[in-house]
Every structure is written in C-alpha cells, then in structure tokens.
Amino acid sequence: MSQDRASRFVVAWAFGPTEDEVAPEVVRLTRQRTHAQAGVPWLSDGRAAYHKAIRRVYRDPQPTGKRGRPPLVLREDVSLTQAVKRRVGGRVVGVEVRTVVGEPVACPCCVHEERLNGVLRDRLNALTRKTHAFAKQTTTWDALVLVCLFEHNWMRPHLALRERAEGLPDGRRYRPRTPAMAIGLTDHVWSWEEFLTFRHYQYQKE
Known part of the structure; x- marks a missing residue:
C-alpha cells in the first residue's frame, strides 16, 4: 500500500481462499479506481503474487514508431518494497526489506x-x-x-x-x-x- 498519509484510505479489497489468489484482484482494482493515471509505491510481505500482479497490471503501451502493436512497458513511477519477517522458533527476530520494483519507500512498515x-x-x-x-x-x-x-x-x-x-x-x-x-x-x-x-x-x- 502507499506510504503517504492518504494511504489510510482503503481503495480496494478482496477476499478468497488464499492471499495469493486475491492479490491480483486487489492490484487490478487499485489501478482502476485511481483512474489508472500513475504508479503508486506498494508495500507487501514476501509473497510473489504481488510482484507478478504489479508487473502485469502497471504496464502501459510504449510507442516505438514502428508498425504493429506497441510493447507494454512497466511504469517508471510504480514501486514495490517487501518487508519479510524472519522467525526463529515462531518468534520474529528480524525484518528483511527488499526493493523489488522501482525506488524503496521511506517507511517499509x-x-x-x-x-x-x-x-x-x-x-x-x-x-x-x-x-x-x-x-x-x-x-x-x-x-x-x-x-x-x-x-x-x-x-x-x-x-x-x-x-x-x-x-x-x-x-x-x-x-x-x-x-x-x-x-x-x-x-x-x-x-x-x-x-x-x-x-x-x-x-x-x-
């Protein structure tokens, strides 16, 4: 989710059997409901579903001047930072912050x-x-x-x-x-x- 103060406004949500199944729908609805106008700084856990969904949803046509359909290119202003908890014996002993797409967010929490x-x-x-x-x-x-x-x-x-x-x-x-x-x-x-x-x-x- 976006880390600015407006991030407390819930843009989209979904429910289902697993988070991996509903993550693509949340990403799709988020871009649709923000008028698909710009990328946003996303923050998630270490699930690969968010990475895949963001790379698919936040692609825009990039004209090349050549004939045929223009290629889809990931927006430069979208980012994904993942905060992955490290556990030992069921207790959290550390958090690894990964910058997966774009620039890291200021507060990866x-x-x-x-x-x-x-x-x-x-x-x-x-x-x-x-x-x-x-x-x-x-x-x-x-x-x-x-x-x-x-x-x-x-x-x-x-x-x-x-x-x-x-x-x-x-x-x-x-x-x-x-x-x-x-x-x-x-x-x-x-x-x-x-x-x-x-x-x-x-x-x-x-």
Whole structure:
C-alpha cells in the first residue's frame, strides 16, 4: 500500500481462499479506481503474487514508431518494497526489506494496514474468532465490509490526519480530518444521517 498519509484510505479489497489468489484482484482494482493515471509505491510481505500482479497490471503501451502493436512497458513511477519477517522458533527476530520494483519507500512498515485489520476484527462480528455471527452469503459479507470501510474512510477522524487551523470553536487548534478529507473527496466529516440520505448512483460490481 502507499506510504503517504492518504494511504489510510482503503481503495480496494478482496477476499478468497488464499492471499495469493486475491492479490491480483486487489492490484487490478487499485489501478482502476485511481483512474489508472500513475504508479503508486506498494508495500507487501514476501509473497510473489504481488510482484507478478504489479508487473502485469502497471504496464502501459510504449510507442516505438514502428508498425504493429506497441510493447507494454512497466511504469517508471510504480514501486514495490517487501518487508519479510524472519522467525526463529515462531518468534520474529528480524525484518528483511527488499526493493523489488522501482525506488524503496521511506517507511517499509505495514503498521497502518495491520492496524486496519485489527479495526475490522474489532467492529465486525463476522471476523472475530469463535463467533456465531457468520456472514453466510457473499452479499452479506460485502455489505458488512463496505459499510465498515465507509465509516473508517468518511466518518471517523484519524488523529494522524488532523491539521492545524485558525478560528476553530472552543479554542481548538487542530481540525479533525477523515481519510476522505485528506485526499480531497470531501470537506467535512460525514454523519450516518448524511450517508443514509445521500442520493448516489446505483452500485455496479466491477
């Protein structure tokens, strides 16, 4: 995932039997939903699935001036850094950072993504262990995760995203911001009433 402050905005997700099977779909959806306009700095564990998917998805036609179909070339602005944990006896004793594609990221840590995984487990009963609240249908699972991610991105201010501002009420010095505010999708923190009454286009599965 991107390591800037806006990376806390969840762009795409997928679920399946294994991470190797869903990684290509996440990479494809991420580029599609960012208008396929530029590469992003990716960070992952040591799985080869991300390397293969990024090299396939982030290729653009490179005109050569010759007849025929132009070759596909990997974008120069996309990168992949892998942080691989080294374990001894089940305990983590070190982390190896690998620059697989492009330039290395400044902070090769998955702390924000792992924290989000913890948030999802905390808020969704279907993800907790020893639960009776199973999502027995795919549509139920999709609805649960999408609502939780919307709340995370649009309704919940993140302390790390706050910004200093003047003229705030009650003598406050910082304006709270959500991930959606940080990347310019909205100018305020949404409420549940606004979410439930907002007139939006019919969702089409991509």
